[in-house]
Amino acid sequence: MATPTVSAARTARLVGDLAPGRPAYRALADALRLAVADGRIAVGTRLPSERELTGALDVSRTTVTRAYAVLRESGYLASRRGSGSVTTLPAASRRRGTGSLFPADPADGVIDLTCAATRAPAGVVEAYERAVARLPEYLCGAGYLTLGVPELREVVADRYTARGLPTDPDEVLVTSGAVAGLGIVLRALVGRGDRVVVENPTYPNTVDALRAGGARLVPLAMDPDGWDVPEAARAVRSAGARAAVLIPDFHNPTGALLGDEGRAALASALRRAGTVPVVDETIAEVCLEEELALPLPFAAHDPRAISVGSSSKSHWGGLRTGWVRAPRSVLPALVDARVTTDLGAPVLEQLVLLELMRENPGLTAERRDALRASRDTTADALRELVPDLRFGLPRGGLSLWCELPEGVDSTAVAVAAEDEGLLVAAGPRFSVAGGLDRWLRFPYVLDPATMTTAAERLARAVDVVRSGRAPVPAPRRTRSTARAATRPNRPLVA
Amino acid sequence: MATPTVSAARTARLVGDLAPGRPAYRALADALRLAVADGRIAVGTRLPSERELTGALDVSRTTVTRAYAVLRESGYLASRRGSGSVTTLPAASRRRGTGSLFPADPADGVIDLTCAATRAPAGVVEAYERAVARLPEYLCGAGYLTLGVPELREVVADRYTARGLPTDPDEVLVTSGAVAGLGIVLRALVGRGDRVVVENPTYPNTVDALRAGGARLVPLAMDPDGWDVPEAARAVRSAGARAAVLIPDFHNPTGALLGDEGRAALASALRRAGTVPVVDETIAEVCLEEELALPLPFAAHDPRAISVGSSSKSHWGGLRTGWVRAPRSVLPALVDARVTTDLGAPVLEQLVLLELMRENPGLTAERRDALRASRDTTADALRELVPDLRFGLPRGGLSLWCELPEGVDSTAVAVAAEDEGLLVAAGPRFSVAGGLDRWLRFPYVLDPATMTTAAERLARAVDVVRSGRAPVPAPRRTRSTARAATRPNRPLVA
Numbered sequence: 001m002a003t004p005t006v007s008a009a010r011t012a013r014l015v016g017d018l019a020p021g022r023p024a025y026r027a028l029a030d031a032l033r034l035a036v037a038d039g040r041i042a043v044g045t046r047l048p049s050e051r052e053l054t055g056a057l058d059v060s061r062t063t064v065t066r067a068y069a070v071l072r073e074s075g076y077l078a079s080r081r082g083s084g085s086v087t088t089l090p091a092a093s094r095r096r097g098t099g100s101l102f103p104a105d106p107a108d109g110v111i112d113l114t115c116a117a118t119r120a121p122a123g124v125v126e127a128y129e130r131a132v133a134r135l136p137e138y139l140c141g142a143g144y145l146t147l148g149v150p151e152l153r154e155v156v157a158d159r160y161t162a163r164g165l166p167t168d169p170d171e172v173l174v175t176s177g178a179v180a181g182l183g184i185v186l187r188a189l190v191g192r193g194d195r196v197v198v199e200n201p202t203y204p205n206t207v208d209a210l211r212a213g214g215a216r217l218v219p220l221a222m223d224p225d226g227w228d229v230p231e232a233a234r235a236v237r238s239a240g241a242r243a244a245v246l247i248p249d250f251h252n253p254t255g256a257l258l259g260d261e262g263r264a265a266l267a268s269a270l271r272r273a274g275t276v277p278v279v280d281e282t283i284a285e286v287c288l289e290e291e292l293a294l295p296l297p298f299a300a301h302d303p304r305a306i307s308v309g310s311s312s313k314s315h316w317g318g319l320r321t322g323w324v325r326a327p328r329s330v331l332p333a334l335v336d337a338r339v340t341t342d343l344g345a346p347v348l349e350q351l352v353l354l355e356l357m358r359e360n361p362g363l364t365a366e367r368r369d370a371l372r373a374s375r376d377t378t379a380d381a382l383r384e385l386v387p388d389l390r391f392g393l394p395r396g397g398l399s400l401w402c403e404l405p406e407g408v409d410s411t412a413v414a415v416a417a418e419d420e421g422l423l424v425a426a427g428p429r430f431s432v433a434g435g436l437d438r439w440l441r442f443p444y445v446l447d448p449a450t451m452t453t454a455a456e457r458l459a460r461a462v463d464v465v466r467s468g469r470a471p472v473p474a475p476r477r478t479r480s481t482a483r484a485a486t487r488p489n490r491p492l493v494a
Numbered sequence: 495m496a497t498p499t500v501s502a503a504r505t506a507r508l509v510g511d512l513a514p515g516r517p518a519y520r521a522l523a524d525a526l527r528l529a530v531a532d533g534r535i536a537v538g539t540r541l542p543s544e545r546e547l548t549g550a551l552d553v554s555r556t557t558v559t560r561a562y563a564v565l566r567e568s569g570y571l572a573s574r575r576g577s578g579s580v581t582t583l584p585a586a587s588r589r590r591g592t593g594s595l596f597p598a599d600p601a602d603g604v605i606d607l608t609c610a611a612t613r614a615p616a617g618v619v620e621a622y623e624r625a626v627a628r629l630p631e632y633l634c635g636a637g638y639l640t641l642g643v644p645e646l647r648e649v650v651a652d653r654y655t656a657r658g659l660p661t662d663p664d665e666v667l668v669t670s671g672a673v674a675g676l677g678i679v680l681r682a683l684v685g686r687g688d689r690v691v692v693e694n695p696t697y698p699n700t701v702d703a704l705r706a707g708g709a710r711l712v713p714l715a716m717d718p719d720g721w722d723v724p725e726a727a728r729a730v731r732s733a734g735a736r737a738a739v740l741i742p743d744f745h746n747p748t749g750a751l752l753g754d755e756g757r758a759a760l761a762s763a764l765r766r767a768g769t770v771p772v773v774d775e776t777i778a779e780v781c782l783e784e785e786l787a788l789p790l791p792f793a794a795h796d797p798r799a800i801s802v803g804s805s806s807k808s809h810w811g812g813l814r815t816g817w818v819r820a821p822r823s824v825l826p827a828l829v830d831a832r833v834t835t836d837l838g839a840p841v842l843e844q845l846v847l848l849e850l851m852r853e854n855p856g857l858t859a860e861r862r863d864a865l866r867a868s869r870d871t872t873a874d875a876l877r878e879l880v881p882d883l884r885f886g887l888p889r890g891g892l893s894l895w896c897e898l899p900e901g902v903d904s905t906a907v908a909v910a911a912e913d914e915g916l917l918v919a920a921g922p923r924f925s926v927a928g929g930l931d932r933w934l935r936f937p938y939v940l941d942p943a944t945m946t947t948a949a950e951r952l953a954r955a956v957d958v959v960r961s962g963r964a965p966v967p968a969p970r971r972t973r974s975t976a977r978a979a980t981r982p983n984r985p986l987v988a
Contacts, residue, residue: 022517022520023516023517026516033630036630037629037630037633043634089630089631089634115636115638117636117637117638118636119633119634119635119636120632120633120634120637124629124633125626125629125630125633128626128629128842129626132619132622132623132626135531135618135619135622136530136531136583136619137583138614138812139531139613139614139618139619139810139812140537140583140613140614141613141812142609142611142612142613142811142812142939143611143614143806143810143811143812143813143814144609144611144811144812145812176670176674176814176836176840177836177837179833179834179835179836179837180670180835180836183834183835187706192686192708205833205834205837208833208834209834209835212681212831212834214686312637312837316633316637317636317637317638317837318632318633318635318636318637318638318639318840318841318842319637319840319841319842320637320670320836320837320838320839320840321840337706339673339699339702340673340677340699340702340703340706341673341674341677341703341835342670342671342673342674342814343671343673343699343806343811343814344814345814346670346812346813346814346815346840346843347812347813348622348812348813348842348843348846349840349842349843352842445636
């Protein structure tokens, strides 16, 4: 395979204006380092020659020579015979053998699609750097912020207000991610034996958390393309549940979006039933169509609603920070529930999220384009390679919810896919009440080329199962994730 | 009050050698900025004049002039008429009015000693900066590390090995702090209705977490100076408990240290009773006496023991990262219990802790000296101001466990102290079974001058209660922390 290249003109654009007040070679080296670090220049790319970049940037040749030397020293550039200067990452070699830290682990070639989550977007490193610069303001404190960094609470509140739901910072609690936020809300709200309505299918960790807390689950059937609202309203009225956990924005795993009319109808049924909506908004910002008019946040239809958000999907999962928006009167109970599991989110993480949200509360245009390209490539490849696989094209979120051809069991496919070097989560993992044996979640979270390879592997796995060459799968729900569980450092499904 | 100063010679020592390869004024400005940020040069200190520092550093006058200009621009230095250049913090003004972010909040003059936790030590900012430099290695992953950054697991394992307990990285799980770690262990280990032995008094959040999980608590009485081991062994044998939560290293709140003989005897009783020791080692590294030979970690006496550690007390509470050390066979159950509350600790936080622990796994000598000075000043002030207050001088940990004079109720004192501008936690908050009405935890976590002021306020509060001028306190346990609870962003007790 030929080494990919980046032109001198594009490199110059990525570098932008060199910050004045410091040596130009330093500023150039830093700009290139960040572009490699956050993926705007992919690892393994040949940079323009020193001569070419000198021309494009209009700086002295010495500046470029010294900048490249700095990058070589710090491990971001390697000189390869015949390939010029190729980008690399420091300590990349150390990463091998540490297990599957990465969705596509170069160490073993396995593509891991058990998590619907992407690599970090451009600009993340700069946000961390700016956050570290602000850290000194907090160092003279003990570092416990049970409600959160005040400015971050303001920014989160402003985002809700901008989305059409007026919100005060006093209604926001900063958490250590959405899973932590949901845990806090459910501990505060739901007692043992309480009924809780959950969509079926839904995000598996929510079900696990509810079960661990002793809740009795009432499944709310979802069609592949969304909610049957009148049916859902009936189910809510008869359930007599304490709470309902809903994912109305690009629902995980189906990708469906509940419109304003549906929200209003469901909110009204919940209010009459005395059931508190707990709204998982983790994916709310992952809208892939710029022109799509988004519905109002669910809480605009029911002021009792408690919303749980996170930066994991819109920004990066390694930044484990999120928030809860709740009526002011509920916040003290949430703080009480939090301090039995953590004493506050880490200060720096909060400052990073503050920086990122100030710059862009949702997806950047660049990231939206990249995800849409991956989604479309994945859909095209699957349509071609597995023509009788059925799925809709979601307008947001991170995965396709796929129905396998009749007679093809998704757990068997997941097991066969493992032999092909692909990890995916089968439908039963998302099921509240059993079943979903022919469904499969297929996240489009990697670059288009890798997604094409993943689709090819899935196609081979489907063929293996269809041809009867597959081993009989072991009991469901264990086997489908059994091997994934032996891979260190990855949640089974996220 | 005269403006404190720092001599040119000391400033030169703090600055050290200026890093070559970059402009000297930049390197000097950075070094001074870090020294101010992490408190080696206190905020409000007058720096040496440019002429003096030029001489002490043996650099050009221009270098110092430009460095001071950079500091002024970035908000770390202010020129005050007649006071020369005085250190300050950027955005310090913004901090006012945001509530009690700080143990001694300049906004309202209240000294908050409800948390036994200190400001961040020197060197923290550098560790964050080094960690950000390493972050790019992780950006191409989804950022979910359910077990932890491999190198950090190694460093934690090495620390146990160095303390006499051979440990493999496979026996270490990285958590989002000790409270999170304890939560994970208790969810994995303890079912509803299970009995759990806990020391009385103990850390209140542990009791809250156990109660929330439905455990039945069996209190293990502690004497003010530590464990009555034969009595504890008898209690353990008769309890038939599933687990025992112990704080053998500078016990919170008493400060007592359980020796190796006591550990062996207690471990043996626990083993015979089939009770799993869950050891809270949060304060294990906060040893204030360099020459003290520390006992072996508890798990060296019982391989079934599960140990929970954290960086909050040894390094900084704003870095919300800790670990669990457990037998390898237990780790999968811990991961299962974790993913219902978080999907892993934040990547950057883990890299920061890695940097800090590589440099110094426990307290730095500087920090130990500072804490010991605060402890001794506090003890001297209390002995002088409240001669009939009784307390021992702990050899580690962060607080004095004080017995008030007969007839003086600690909750009443805590309420009266609030009127004097001092927040402290009364004994009942640490009680598992009620009582401890004459006890008070007095953390020595602030600088000696502030601790002296705190002691004076406590003395006045004791006088008020003793003279009968105090209002009758409202019902216990609520009133003692009632006003503290209205202060935003602080856990009630930590």
